Structures are given as C-alpha cells and as structure tokens.
Amino acid sequence: MNKPDLSLKQDIIEILKKDFSGSDSNILSFSTLENISIQNGHANISLTTSKTKADQIDKIRSIAEQSIAKIAGLEKATITFTSHRTAPNSSAQTTNTGHRPLGGSRKSSSNSMPLLPHVKAVIAVASGKGGVGKSTTAVNLAVGLSQLGLKTGLLDADIYGPSLPHMLGKNVRPEVKDGRIYPIDAWNIKTMSIGYLVDEEQAMIWRGPMVMGALTQFLGEVEWGELDVLVIDMPPGTGDAQLTLTQKLNTHLKRGGAVIVSTPQDIALLDARRGVSLFERMGTPILGLVENMSYFCCPNCNHRTELFGHGGAKAEADKLHVPFLGEVPLLAEIRSSADAGTPIILSTPDSAAAQAYQKLSLTLSQSLQFSN
Numbered sequence: 556m557n558k559p560d561l562s563l564k565q566d567i568i569e570i571l572k573k574d575f576s577g578s579d580s581n582i583l584s585f586s587t588l589e590n591i592s593i594q595n596g597h598a599n600i601s602l603t604t605s606k607t608k609a610d611q612i613d614k615i616r617s618i619a620e621q622s623i624a625k626i627a628g629l630e631k632a633t634i635t636f637t638s639h640r641t642a643p644n645s646s647a648q649t650t651n652t653g654h655r656p657l658g659g660s661r662k663s664s665s666n667s668m669p670l671l672p673h674v675k676a677v678i679a680v681a682s683g684k685g686g687v688g689k690s691t692t693a694v695n696l697a698v699g700l701s702q703l704g705l706k707t708g709l710l711d712a713d714i715y716g717p718s719l720p721h722m723l724g725k726n727v728r729p730e731v732k733d734g735r736i737y738p739i740d741a742w743n744i745k746t747m748s749i750g751y752l753v754d755e756e757q758a759m760i761w762r763g764p765m766v767m768g769a770l771t772q773f774l775g776e777v778e779w780g781e782l783d784v785l786v787i788d789m790p791p792g793t794g795d796a797q798l799t800l801t802q803k804l805n806t807h808l809k810r811g812g813a814v815i816v817s818t819p820q821d822i823a824l825l826d827a828r829r830g831v832s833l834f835e836r837m838g839t840p841i842l843g844l845v846e847n848m849s850y851f852c853c854p855n856c857n858h859r860t861e862l863f864g865h866g867g868a869k870a871e872a873d874k875l876h877v878p879f880l881g882e883v884p885l886l887a888e889i890r891s892s893a894d895a896g897t898p899i900i901l902s903t904p905d906s907a908a909a910q911a912y913q914k915l916s917l918t919l920s921q922s923l924q925f926s927n
C-alpha cells in the first residue's frame with residue numbers, strides 16, 4: 556500500500572534531523588526546510604541556509620539523500636539549497652534557523668529589530684493540555700478587551716492546530732507588502748494565524764525548529780501597528796515552543812501576563828499546574844486561572860449540572876496562590892457560534908458564557924501595565 560505523502564514527509568524530516576557522523580551533522584540544525592515535494596517516488600527537498608553552513612551540510616548531503624531514498628515508497632531523493640541567506644543567530648533557546656520569511660523578506664527582521672515595538676502588553680492564553688477551550692477563551696477575551704476600548708491584536712500561536720480563521724469566520728489571505736505581513740481585521744481586532752498562510756497539512760509536518768521559526772517570524776514580521784494589548788493563543792502544553800515564546804516575550808508579558816485555561820477534571824488541573832509553573836519559572840505574572848466547561852446549563856430549564864465536579868479550578872488557584880478568574884459554562888452555543896465564525900461574546904452577549912468573558916476582559920484590562 557502506498558504511504559500517504561504526509562507520512563513520507565514526516566519520515567524525511569526525521570532523517571534531516573538525524574546526526575549522521577557526530578553532533579555537528581544534523582541538516583536541520585544548519586538550515587531551514589523550505590519545501591518537500593514528492594512525485595513518482597522522487598523526493599525533492601529544498602532548504603535555505605547561509606553559504607558557510609551550506610558547505611558544512613554539503614558533506615552530509617549525499618548520505619542524507621541515500622538514507623531518504625531508502626524510505627519505503629521512495630526511490631530517489633534530491634536535496635537542494637534554494638538560497639544562501641545568512642541564517643539568523645541561534646540563541647541558546649532557539650537552535651533553529653528560522654523558517655523562510657512568510658512575508659517574502661530575505662532579511663531577518665525578527666532578530667535585528669526589537670520584537671513588537673508598538674505593542675504595549677501581551678496576554679498569553681495557555682493551557683497545560685489541548686482541547687480545554689484555550690482558543691475559545693483567547694478569541695472571546697480579545698473581543699472583550701476591544702469592546703472595552705483597547706486596541707487589541709490576537710495571534711494564533713497554536714501552530715499545529717490553527718483554529719482562529721475558523722473561529723473568526725475569516726478564510727482569507729493576509730496582504731504582504733515589502734516583506735511585512737498585514738493582520739486581518741476581524742470584529743475590531745487585528746488577527747494573525749498561520750492558518751491564513753498555509754494549509755493544515757503543511758503546518759502539521761513542521762517540527763520543533765520550524766515551528767519556532769514560524770512563530771518568531773510572526774512576532775517580527777507582522778505589521779501589528781500600535782496595540783494596547785496582544786492576546787496570544789499559545790500552543791497547548793508546556794514544551795519548548797511555549798518556553799521559547801515566553802522567553803522572547805518576557806518584557807511584554809511583564810506588562811500583561813499569562814492566563815491558564817483548564818477544565819475542572821483533576822487530570823486537566825494537573826496539566827494546568829504545569830502551565831502555571833512554566834510561567835512562574837520565567838518570571839511571567841500569572842493573571843489567573845479560568846475554568847472552562849465548568850458546568851452545564853440546560854437551555855430549556857436553566858438547570859445547572861456540574862458534569863465534572865465543581866470548584867476544582869478555584870481550589871487549585873487558591874492552592875497555587877494565583878487569582879481565580881471565573882468559570883465558563885459548557886454551552887452548545889459556544890461551539891456553534893465559534894463554528895459560525897462569530898464569538899459568543901458577540902453573538903449572544905446576554906448568555907452566561909458571554910458574561911463570564913466580559914468579566915474576564917474587565918478584570919484583565921485592569922491588570923495591564925501600560926508603562927513603556
């Protein structure tokens with residue numbers, strides 16, 4: 556049976572990450588993957604790197620090509636370098652070389668310019684695990700902050716599962732001019748998501764270094780303009796991507812902070828604790844914990860059912876000495892309005908969920924530090 560392209564691409568990336576003859580021989584640590592195309596068993600892999608590094612990679616290029624050609628479903632592999640721009644400095648945290656500038660710029664603006672120069676504060680919306688409603692919270696919070704009169708941006712940093720375009724009902728490509736990417740306006744907020752730029756499959760095959768490269772670019776190459784606050788929908792979990800983002804945005808986060816979203820189950824709260832601990836280690840202010848899917852409210856009789864127990868997040872917040880920011884009910888309309896592209900805070904402003912988001916926005920707007 557033929558292997559799907561996606562799986563072949565993942566196998567190829569694993570080989571590019573492999574050390575062939577010592578610690579200095581990992582192709583992806585020297586270069587950035589631009590593209591993999593596969594046709595009739597022939598894999599064409601294009602990479603970007605600097606001239607000096609290209610010479611180093613050249614030594615292992617043919618070994619890697621032979622190794623890739625042995626993958627079941629492939630017969631031949633060709634590795635080419637599409638350009639030889641100078642790779643951005645790799646810091647201790649970002650061993651990657653950065654993804655190809657999505658805005659088409661050949662200069663590495665993300666390293667030479669201060670990050671987010673006109674953004675006053677950043678609020679990172681994070682969760683210890685996926686699927687707890689982090690993106691839903693980020694979207695409704697951003698709209699809520701904008702309703703309070705703050706110039707607000709929303710960055711979807713959940714690179715493996717960018718849900719923002721869907722939740723905002725925006726299926727459009729951003730304008731790219733002079734190497735700068737212009738955010739998409741949605742509901743009076745400026746938004747950017749990898750989902751506006753690449754298809755899902757492409758985002759899925761990215762691995763650690765490329766993800767960080769793409770995120771760094773977002774931070775450096777998106778023309779956010781003046782913002783009071785940028786809400787970031789963080790990738791789920793507490794791994795390298797979260798750590799690096801937090802480090803890069805340390806200054807901005809000090810004027811905002813982190814919001815951890817959790818569901819009431821013990822297991823989710825355990826993960827939430829890890830989230831809190833990651834931000835604490837980085838010295839990021841923890842704005843608090845939000846309990847999502849806190850209870851079920853019957854749409855017919857308004858009866859409240861606590862499906863997963865109640866008060867777990869509040870108790871956890873107390874234990875961790877962080878503020879408890881409120882509970883959002885499990886409500887079919889939250890999902891249906893997200894699927895229809897209108898956040899519930901706009902579609903049903905009188906609902907308990909919308910009110911929870913309004914309260915959250917108000918609390919957080921009061922905690923922002925706007926000093927420069």
Ligand SMILES: Nc1ncnc2c1ncn2[C@@H]1O[C@H](COP(=O)(O)OP(=O)(O)OP(=O)(O)O)[C@@H](O)[C@H]1O
Nearest residue numbers: 685686687688689690691791848884885886889890
């Ligand atoms: N309180 C809620 N009531 C009903 N549905 C909800 C609620 N919160 C989120 N959802 C729905 O649950 C699904 C997952 O939510 P969301 O994408 O916000 O989670 P996430 O934590 O960002 O997930 P991931 O980390 O996988 O991106 C979505 O379909 C969303 O509409």
